[in-house]
Amino acid sequence: xxxxxxxxxxxxxxxxxxxxSCAASGLSFGISAMGWYRRAPGKQRELVARIxxxxxxxxxxxxxxxxxxxxDNAKNTVYLQMNSLKPEDTAVYYCNLNLLGRSYWGQGTQVxxxx
Numbered sequence: 001x002x003x004x005x006x007x008x009x010x011x012x013x014x015x016x017x018x019x020x021s022c023a024a025s026g027l028s029f030g031i032s033a034m035g036w037y038r039r040a041p042g043k044q045r046e047l048v049a050r051i052x053x054x055x056x057x058x059x060x061x062x063x064x065x066x067x068x069x070x071x072d073n074a075k076n077t078v079y080l081q082m083n084s085l086k087p088e089d090t091a092v093y094y095c096n097l098n099l100l101g102r103s104y105w106g107q108g109t110q111v112x113x114x115x
Contacts, residue, residue, distance in 0.1 A: 002026040002104045004095045009109030012085055016113070020080040022095030022106055032099040034071055034078040038091035038111075045094070049080060063089075085113045 008020040020036065035050040049059045049069035057069050068081040078095065090113050095106035 004106035006095050006106040006109040009111045011112045013115050017083045022078045024076045029076040030073040032097050035096040036080045037094045040091040087113045089113050
């Protein structure tokens, strides 16, 4: 059974930082592509960052230069380091794992950027 468990969300002031973690179990993490998505109130879910099995990364334009995605295959975990947070980064953040065309999702973690 595949499980993705996110952690690290919370309330932070503008300009602050948070690090999200997503621990995976139940499948071959090392050959999977991992991603972070978010859904802001009233908006559609969007891709934030992605890292493939070869550690190639890509980011949405809105977070480029502020967010960093990384993975630790020994711990079956993907991270999202978020710096210089803005109020418009407020959303529920979801971890995604894609393996051989099948997609799995975590339950989501709330990130709120507010003074």
